[in-house]
Amino acid sequence: MIIDRANVLRYMGERGEVSETLAALIDKHIAKSEKYLSPRAIIQRFEIARKDGVLSIGGVILEGKSIAKFLEGCDECHLMCVTVGYEVEREIERASASPLEQLVIDAIGTAAVESAAEEAQASVGGGARFSPGYGDFPLEVQPEIIRLLDTTKYIGVRVTKELLLTPRKSVTAVIKK
Numbered sequence: 395m396i397i398d399r400a401n402v403l404r405y406m407g408e409r410g411e412v413s414e415t416l417a418a419l420i421d422k423h424i425a426k427s428e429k430y431l432s433p434r435a436i437i438q439r440f441e442i443a444r445k446d447g448v449l450s451i452g453g454v455i456l457e458g459k460s461i462a463k464f465l466e467g468c469d470e471c472h473l474m475c476v477t478v479g480y481e482v483e484r485e486i487e488r489a490s491a492s493p494l495e496q497l498v499i500d501a502i503g504t505a506a507v508e509s510a511a512e513e514a515q516a517s518v519g520g521g522a523r524f525s526p527g528y529g530d531f532p533l534e535v536q537p538e539i540i541r542l543l544d545t546t547k548y549i550g551v552r553v554t555k556e557l558l559l560t561p562r563k564s565v566t567a568v569i570k571k
Contacts, residue, residue, distance in 0.1 A: 395433050395478075395509045397424050397502060405501035415457040416494075416523075421500050431503075432479035433510040435567070438542070441470050451568075454538040460529025461568065464522070468570050472518050475545045476511045477564035478503060498526055503563040511565050523567035533557040539566045 399420050413489060440451040449456040449465060450489060451473065456462070465471060481502035487497035516521055525535045536553045543566075545551040551564045559566065 395431070395506055395513060397427065397505045397509060397563045399424065400550050401505040401508070402498065402501045405504040406497055420496070420498055420502075423495070423502055424444040427450035427482075427485075427506065429504050430479075430485055432481060433476070433506065433513075434479070434542050435510060435514040435517075436472065436545055436548050437472050437474045437514055439470055439472050439518075440521045440542075442468055454535065454542060456535065456568070457532055458530040461524060461531040463571055464524045464531075464555075465568070471571075472521075472569040473539055473543055473566070474511070474514050474518075474523065474569055475539065475543050475549065475551050475562050475564065476507060476514050477549055477551050477559075477567045478506045478510060479550070482506070482563050483561060507563040507565055508565075511567065515569055518569060519571055521569050521571040523569045525565060525567040536566060 399417060402557050408552065443450045447506045448461055451471065473542065480501065485499050486496050489499055511523070515521060524531065526535050534557060536557050536559065540546065552560050554560060
């Protein structure tokens with residue numbers, strides 16, 4: 395998992411040159427993050443079933459034109475869930491006296507989970523990924539992905555009633571080759 399300053403700055407919304415002070419703060423927290431980031435992933439291959447224009451994998455209906463277009467021409471795909479763990483959230487809380495440090499740590503967590511997701515994608519031969527919430531692919535599929543992959547058991551990822559993943563720095567996606 396690679397976390398670089400440029401990605402952290404991008405997730406912070408920073409563009410262009412930044413002060414040496416901010417660069418040093420980011421570098422310090424990137425180095426510190428090795429102690430608390432705990433990347434884990436689970437990926438499973440599924441055949442795509444199509445019946446009367448409805449797509450499903452593992453018995454779960456994939457609603458939305460955008461996911462149908464994304465999987466057009468595919469007979470199989472992978473479901474993925476990646477997390478960097480809960481400790482990043484604790485680090486954000488520990489930095490509560492400094493909103494800037496909280497922003498930096500949060501951006502590091504985002505950069506870390508994206509890097510971990512890219513590595514997980516590469517482990518199954520790469521390909522594009524598409525997550526619930528993209529286009530008209532509804533978040534309501536999150537609990538089904540979590541159930542199919544049994545993420546709570548294997549990597550500790552759950553989904554809330556509001557359809558958000560916990561730990562917060564987690565990603566689910568459909569990967570096509």
